[in-house]
Amino acid sequence: YANEIIIPVVINIIEKYDGQVTQEQIDSQIAILNEDFNNLNSRTVNTPLEFSTSVANFDITFTQSSVKRTISNKKSWGTRDAMKFSSQGGIDATDPSTYLNIWVCEIGRGILGYAQFPGGPEATDGVVIGPNYFGETGGNYGHGRTATHEIGHWLNLRHIWGDGGCSYDDFVTDTPTSDGPNYGCPEETINCGTVDMTMNYMDYVYDDCMYMFTHGQNDRSRSLFTSGGYRYSFVD
Ligand code: ARG
């Protein structure tokens, strides 16, 4: 695409003590997003030959607009959006029509992050990431790819297996059909008669083992930013 898209980000941090989520963590997360959405992830060289022509550059730049913090001793926030409301101890969204809101808080139940797809209520638009999975923290899920994956959802991308068996679709033609998530760091994996694109950001593998989006995914996300599209307010 000819135009670069710029997405100002507001980071809403709900933490146990001031500075629990460090500024270095925030900076590293923004840097990782800018790598992944500009096809600058150094691991993309590992893309298998059969998928190498599918690799896309989304050409989306994320800028750190502001960081908001609040302290809470709540153990886990769950997935029902309480962290998005000051009335419930969280932080209210900053204009979701022109800012991507990221909430960083303990979700609980082993959940790394979750997102709202385009078209949902404005007050809850954005993504939520657990503090241990936000930015560079180390470990299998500590290299910032949960945010890449969740922002993929925020950009209307489905899981590559379409959240169902072989007859379920992610509405993207250049991601091979699969019947479920892949985990860990898989070798070549065949499902539904084709090789799975396990290294796609929209699978469930380890952070270091996901390193690509496809042209079809780029087309699907880009259509949000065209006239009449749900995220056109970011570019008009
Ligand atoms: N929504 C998924 C979960 O919470 C995110 C998986 C992200 N995967 C990753 N390697 N960071 O389970």
Ligand code: ZN
């Ligand atoms: Zn997901």
Ligand code: CA
């Ligand atoms: Ca597909």
